[in-house]
Amino acid sequence: METTIKLLAVALLIILTAFFVASEFAIVKVRRSKLESKADAGDKNSRVALKLVDNLDDYLSACQLGITITALGLGWLGEPTLDHLLKPLIGEAGLPAAISHTISFAIAFSIITFLHVVLGELAPKTVAIQKAERITLLVSRPLIFFHKIMYPFIYVLNGSANALVRLFGIATARESGEVHSEEELRYILNQSFKQGEINRSEYKYVDRIFEFDNRMAKEIMVPRTEMAVLDTNDSMKNNIRIMKQNRYTRYPVIDGDKDNILGVIHMKEFFYDDIEKMGLLKPYIKPVVRVFENIAIQELLVRLQKERTHLAILIDEYGGTSGLVTIEDILEEIVGEIRDEYDHEEEREIKTLKNGHYLIDGKTSIQDINDYFNVEFENNEVDTISGWIYTRDIDAKEGTIVEENGIHFKIVDMHVGTIRKIEAWQ
Structure with missing residues (x-):
């Protein structure tokens, strides 16, 4: 017992x-x-x-x-x-x-x-x-x-x-306490995706947020040379032609030069007034946010939300206009490309060709190239692949080939010194 x-x-x-x-x-x-x-x-x-x-x-x-x-x-x-x-x-x-x-x-x-x-x-x-x-x-x-x-x-x-x-x-x-580093969160995110707890879209959204803090406004801006602007010195007929051609909601207004930006106008203003008859832009100009081009995009987003505006002008170190950034440009860094009914002519920055090569837009950022090809191209002086090519060959022209880390970049389209398209292969 x-x-x-x-x-x-x-x-x-x-x-x-x-x-x-x-x-x-x-x-x-x-x-x-x-x-x-x-x-x-x-x-x-x-x-x-x-x-x-x-x-x-x-x-x-x-x-x-x-x-x-x-x-x-x-x-x-x-x-x-x-x-x-x-x-x-x-x-x-x-x-x-x-x-x-x-x-x-x-x-x-x-x-x-x-x-x-x-x-x-x-x-x-x-x-x-x-x-x-x-x-x-x-x-x-x-x-x-x-x-x-x-x-x-x-x-x-x-x-x-x-x-x-x-x-x-x-x-x-x-x-x-219990604090996870960014690397640990990335690992958890990756494991959750592999186990099917989150889908591919959710994985991409969160992954882009980790990169969000690492990017500056000048990396995603519309450069000065491509800005569609209205000029108070132009005729109203010419300004309306620019509006119809580009079909944007907002336009910066300049006084003769893109370094002299007076403000921004919203297209909805024209729904209420017959501006062609009035012939004046200045009554419709609203103040525009101006920031230094190296501002972090998350900081710029907060600024735009605070100012209740959708567009900011970027200024370079010399006080000149560097480009512009919209709310849409910032949101695309998280959710991916946003296309509306007027964006059908836009092309992807990097697309695969039938021969296995890649066609790259000259404005594609170095960071996007690194992420896409899993390489580590670094250059603190430039932000785009076209600028990076110029650092390798200052006399680059159509047909020029630059090779780095086993990847070949060939300029296939240039216009007035601007590299538009690049063909790449490994």
Whole structure:
């Protein structure tokens, strides 16, 4: 009878070990966002489970204390109990008492160790990792109860451990908090995409956001040479011809030169007035935001939102007009290219030709080239592939070929010194 009670106690200790091990891995692995969403929906168990996640340091200490107590209990009770059962069986072999005791001890120790490691630790750990949310919900109330009972011991042990850690200049778990680096978030994003948790579009959106902070306005601007502008010195007939030809919603207004921008006008103004008869642009000019061309695009987005405008003029270091950026240009850095009914003639910056080569727009940024071809072209002086080619060959012309990192770039279209199209191959 006594032996049976001891065996039941051993089984109970293994179960308790499994409980604490599963609790430890589950509360570390569980996603807080899932618990929060369920808690917001009124799930009481999720609200309780959030207490464990919010006080992870304390409850991990409770799990460790529980594992230690059960392990000591197994060592104190398990081996002697099995040894007591095995001795009579091994003694029947007629071996000397010392050898018989050693063999029974070794077998008892091996059995207890196997049960402790497999049933008490490895199996619960695997289940907890796979079913972290479910296990956390199941163990939360018992673990909180155990923490309350053992709080004095946990407080002393945890405080001693934290004091020792601080001696080495390391922050405690409570002080450091849980913060993921950009590299870790990228890895999580990549794994979620591979496992099918997010689709390709979601993956691309979030991935572009990581690049968003690294880009400057001049990398995405419409350059000065391609700006469609209205001139107060031109006839209204000519200005309206420019509007009809380009079909933009907003136009910068200049006074003879693109370095002298007076403001911007909105096409909706013409829905209310017969401007052809009036013959004046100035009454419709609104102030325009002017910023330095090296401003970060996320900072420019905030500025445009604050000013409640959709267009900004970029100024270079000499005070001249460098180009312009619209809200659409900025949003395209996150969601990809946005086309409206008047964008059908636009071409992709990089497209694949039938012969396996690539046709590249001369305005394509160096960063986009790096991302597309998985290379590391660097040049702090220029932002586009056409500018990069000029840094390699100042006399570049149609037919010029520049090679770098096994990629050949050939100029196939130029106009008045501007590289329009480039053919590339590897």
